[in-house]
Amino acid sequence: MQTDLKQLEISETALQTLTGVPRTLSRSSNARSQEDRKLLKFTIVAASIAALIALLSSLCYFVPNFRIPAAVFAFCLLFGASCLAMEMAELALIGFAFALAAGAYAIYTLTAVSLQIVLLSVAIAGAMALGVAVLIQVIPLGFSKNRNYGNPKPSRSLARLYGEVDKYNKVIRDIHVFDQLEAAGNPIRLHDRESVLSALKITHGDLVRALKTEKILRENPDFNPEQFAIDLNAFHAIQVSEQAGEYGQFFDTTMQIAIAVQKTMRDLQKHP
Known part of the structure; x- marks a missing residue:
């Protein structure tokens, strides 16, 4: 040159x-930032799934009539999502349609349920989601702090x-x-x-x-x-x-x- x-x-x-900062540290910091964003997205998805499972499980426990439509709803939703992932649009639409019908019937069965049971189920679902979110966030952050201790950010x-x-x-x-x-x-x-x-x-x-x-x-x-x-x-x-x-x-x-x-x-x- x-x-x-x-x-x-x-x-x-x-x-x-x-x-005063090694370039490699800056690059690893950017990589960690991307990992943090991915971890946040994963936390949101995992907490949402945990909340849904906890809500359905608690309602099934308190409301016996809710068990069959809830099981049909969960199965059809999973079936539709699987077909969508395999790019089988027609089967995915059928699965989601059945899931929608089962969900509507499941909600209908809850009309006779007391408000206290519904609120208790929602509270259980919220606690489960919060617990999952805390576990996902705290454990990796603990390892990250120990690994990066003493390094400037x-x-x-x-x-x-x-x-x-x-x-x-x-x-x-x-x-x-x-x-x-x-x-x-x-x-x-x-x-x-x-x-x-x-x-x-x-x-x-x-x-x-x-x-x-x-x-x-x-x-x-x-x-x-x-x-x-x-x-x-x-x-x-x-x-x-x-x-x-x-x-x-x-x-x-x-x-x-x-x-x-x-x-x-x-x-x-x-x-x-």
């Missing part, structure tokens, strides 16, 4: 120096900045490929190259400043910043034709990175 591009690139070593702002750094470095790599194509004899005009490099230098400074700012605020959580701003006027002062030049797309991408960094800096002000 040419010297001018190499100097602009933000290496992994430089990133760790600027942030990268912020969302840092994760976004890492993404912008990746985009920024890709622009530099693309320009290097562009230079190689030109050196190979391809008819490429280079009159916009210096303008793009000027924009990249501005973005490099903004990224470094944003990374340092995030680290300082992360290490000083009690500090409340009043104002952050990144002046984009310097970009507009660079005379570049975004449509005519081959480097126009690189310049546009660099502008978008600068705007994203500016937004992240403002977010740091609100949520350090």
Whole structure:
């Protein structure tokens, strides 16, 4: 890679120096965030199923006439769901239709049941759902806390900045490929190259400043910043034709990175 591009690139070593957080830790933190979202969805589904089973079971125990329609409802619902999973739409519709009829009849059998029994069954179902949700959440979180004890937790702002750094470095790599194509004899005009490099230098400074700012605020959580701003006027002062030049797309991408960094800096002000 040419010297001018190499100097602009933000290496992994430089990133760790600027942030004080290993890149691998940030990636594992993002992976854990995705796992947490999956765990939440699983918790909701599991708690709902547990509540339904507990509700049906308690009603069957208190109301003998409810047992047969409840069993038919559960069987037809399971049958319809299985057919739907196997893409057997006709059989799935039949199963759901029978489940709907059985459910309606099951509700009809409850019209003669006292309100106390219904409320008791609902309370049992709620307690079962809450217990399942607590078990699903507490046990994995306990292992997670023990596994990550003592490790700093990268912020969302840092994760976004890492993404912008990746985009920024890709622009530099693309320009290097562009230079190689030109050196190979391809008819490429280079009159916009210096303008793009000027924009990249501005973005490099903004990224470094944003990374340092995030680290300082992360290490000083009690500090409340009043104002952050990144002046984009310097970009507009660079005379570049975004449509005519081959480097126009690189310049546009660099502008978008600068705007994203500016937004992240403002977010740091609100949520350090």
